[in-house]
Amino acid sequence: MSNDAYGFVGLGAMGFPMVSKAVEAGLSVFVFDTSSAALEAVVARGAKRVGSAAAVADAAETVFVSLPDASIVEAVALGETGIIHGSRIKHYIDLSTTGPTMARTVADAMTRKGISTLDAPVSGGPIGVRNGSLAVMASGSEATLEKAKAFLTTFATTFVYLGPEVGKAQVLKLANNLLTATNMVIVGEALAFAEKGGVAPEDLFRIINAGSGRSWVSEVAYPKHVVTRQYDQNFRTELMHKDVTLCMQEAERMGVPMWLGSNVRQFWQFAMTQGMASEDCSRIAALIEGWAGISEDIVETAA
Amino acid sequence: MTSAKPRLAYIGLGLMGGPMARRLLSLEYPMRVFDVDAGRMAGLVKAGAVQTFSPIACAKGADVILINLPSQSAIEAVVFGEDGLLGSLSTESVVVDFSTVSPDFCRRIAERATDKTGSQWIDAPVSGGPSAAADGTLTIMMGGTQQAVKALRSLFTDIARQVTHVGKTGTGSVAKMIAQLIVGSNYAVLAEAVRLAEASGMNAALLPECVKFGHADGVLMQQLYPRIAAHDFTPRAYARQLLKDLEMVQEEARVAGTATPMSGQATQLFRLLIAAGHGDMDGTGIYRLYEGVENHHENRGGAQ
Numbered sequence: 159m160s161n162d163a164y165g166f167v168g169l170g171a172m173g174f175p176m177v178s179k180a181v182e183a184g185l186s187v188f189v190f191d192t193s194s195a196a197l198e199a200v201v202a203r204g205a206k207r208v209g210s211a212a213a214v215a216d217a218a219e220t221v222f223v224s225l226p227d228a229s230i231v232e233a234v235a236l237g238e239t240g241i242i243h244g245s246r247i248k249h250y251i252d253l254s255t256t257g258p259t260m261a262r263t264v265a266d267a268m269t270r271k272g273i274s275t276l277d278a279p280v281s282g283g284p285i286g287v288r289n290g291s292l293a294v295m296a297s298g299s300e301a302t303l304e305k306a307k308a309f310l311t312t313f314a315t316t317f318v319y320l321g322p323e324v325g326k327a328q329v330l331k332l333a334n335n336l337l338t339a340t341n342m343v344i345v346g347e348a349l350a351f352a353e354k355g356g357v358a359p360e361d362l363f364r365i366i367n368a369g370s371g372r373s374w375v376s377e378v379a380y381p382k383h384v385v386t387r388q389y390d391q392n393f394r395t396e397l398m399h400k401d402v403t404l405c406m407q408e409a410e411r412m413g414v415p416m417w418l419g420s421n422v423r424q425f426w427q428f429a430m431t432q433g434m435a436s437e438d439c440s441r442i443a444a445l446i447e448g449w450a451g452i453s454e455d456i457v458e459t460a461a
Numbered sequence: 462m463t464s465a466k467p468r469l470a471y472i473g474l475g476l477m478g479g480p481m482a483r484r485l486l487s488l489e490y491p492m493r494v495f496d497v498d499a500g501r502m503a504g505l506v507k508a509g510a511v512q513t514f515s516p517i518a519c520a521k522g523a524d525v526i527l528i529n530l531p532s533q534s535a536i537e538a539v540v541f542g543e544d545g546l547l548g549s550l551s552t553e554s555v556v557v558d559f560s561t562v563s564p565d566f567c568r569r570i571a572e573r574a575t576d577k578t579g580s581q582w583i584d585a586p587v588s589g590g591p592s593a594a595a596d597g598t599l600t601i602m603m604g605g606t607q608q609a610v611k612a613l614r615s616l617f618t619d620i621a622r623q624v625t626h627v628g629k630t631g632t633g634s635v636a637k638m639i640a641q642l643i644v645g646s647n648y649a650v651l652a653e654a655v656r657l658a659e660a661s662g663m664n665a666a667l668l669p670e671c672v673k674f675g676h677a678d679g680v681l682m683q684q685l686y687p688r689i690a691a692h693d694f695t696p697r698a699y700a701r702q703l704l705k706d707l708e709m710v711q712e713e714a715r716v717a718g719t720a721t722p723m724s725g726q727a728t729q730l731f732r733l734l735i736a737a738g739h740g741d742m743d744g745t746g747i748y749r750l751y752e753g754v755e756n757h758h759e760n761r762g763g764a765q
Contacts, residue, residue: 432753449736
């Protein structure tokens with residue numbers, strides 16, 4: 159096994175295309191996931207399958223994880239068959255959004271074992287991975303970032319290094335996600351408001367995106383996934399709720415009042431009670447339109 | 462008006478006005494009545510009232526004109542509209558408005574009427590519901606001049622067990638509005654309490670007993686909460702009416718230059734409830750928002 163081998167745990171909506179990109183670029187990647195379907199799919203593309211997270215860290219010096227929540231990160235990193243027990247690992251990079259508290263917990267344990275860590279959440283979504291245009295924000299070991307770059311540049315173009323203090327990148331990522339979660343809701347309300355007032359969605363977004371109200375949500379998410387009625391943003395409502403919840407939990411620890419943010423979290427929680435947990439997050443637009451009494455007919459015609 | 466009972470004109474004989482007028486008739490107040498619904502007048506005529514066919518005719522010769530109407534536009538019409546009672550007002554007459562209106566509306570309408578006729582205007586919103594109206598056990602909060610309120614003291618104590626003179630005209634409506642802020646917001650708070658109790662696996666109906674004599678106890682906990690816990694949404698106070706009241710609170714707070722984020726949130730939740738088609742449900746129906754649905758797609762009728 160060469161020093162150039164990489165390890166990767168977590169082949170979900172982000173991890174799968176990341177590993178695919180790295181393998182396509184000719185890198186050697188050892189992988190593990192609890193889903194054998196995901197494993198088979200990346201093995202078919204040239205990745206090497208091993209039997210546990212620890213086995214990944216036995217095979218590679220530089221190991222990445224991309225996992226859905228903090229408790230899974232803890233289990234995969236520090237659990238009984240976790241990465242920390244690997245014999246070869248020197249660098250651990252967490253690409254997940256799991257909050258600064260978990261990043262510090264894992265970093266403390268890894269550091270005691272002589273493993274350098276980097277928390278490196280990403281922004282840009284699965285599409286960003288496929289286009290190779292992802293943004294990576296990183297904090298922790300700079301040497302680890304340098305080690306990781308050959309892998310990361312197969313799908314990321316923007317790197318922001320925030321310094322050696324682990325967790326800072328997670329704070330930044332949560333701040334970013336707070337805005338996305340908020341914008342998704344508030345643009346939905348603006349859309350329903352405009353539609354009920356007789357304004358066509360196309361006109362609304364033409365104006366918003368030429369002015370001070372614009373955001374990624376108004377420029378990309380709504381025109382692409384809502385106005386077309388495709389609802390294919392490929393990000394589930396429950397994940398949006400998870401991200402904004404994580405931000406609220408950290409804000410609570412830090413003593414930062416979140417007047418609006420806490421309401422945004424309540425909104426996503428409420429949307430989940432309306433049967434939308436596993437729906438695409440862009441579908442909340444239809445939920446809001448429904449409340450406003452905008453019929454499916456109008457919506458379909460507008461599409 | 463010192464010892465003899467004042468001659469009354471009663472306009473608006475609905476859910477509250479009907480039993481209040483009947484109560485006053487039973488105490489032998491001379492009374493002329495008017496309502497757009499003639500059927501409502503019939504019963505009161507039997508009880509001794511004189512039926513009239515316009516606000517101006519009703520108010521003619523009356524010492525005190527009592528109003529009890531469901532909306533500000535109805536009050537506007539009855540006072541200033543065609544055959545409005547304004548034409549029968551004088552410096553000797555007093556208008557008592559029992560309706561729930563915004564303080565701002567009250568101040569404007571009272572000023573207009575007083576400027577034109579020299580009459581007094583007392584805003585006297587009531588609390589307690591139809592049964593308290595019939596029993597003469599209402600709670601009344603009043604705004605008006607000291608002199609006008611004092612002159613009508615015995616009239617008020619004949620229909621209410623709690624009578625408070627808050628201040629000048631409009632302040633009765635301020636007090637009522639603030640009561641609505643508290644009650645309206647509590648519908649939302651108690652509904653989420655019931656749902657949380659259910660979702661967390663306790664017998665939700667036990668909560669009023671659990672907190673009795675504790676800090677969470679109160680009239681709303683003992684009377685309103687049990688109805689929500691029993692999923693009893695029989696209309697007593699319509700959800701749409703609670704929304705109207707809460708929206709009034711928000712507007713008045715804006716005018717007063719103060720923030721009301723908690724009741725503001727309750728207002729949005731009631732708007733959501735009404736948008737979902739539950740306006741004619743009792744305010745307790747706000748619980749419906751928290752029940753949740755299992756599958757969004759099925760509820761969308763398969764529109765894909």
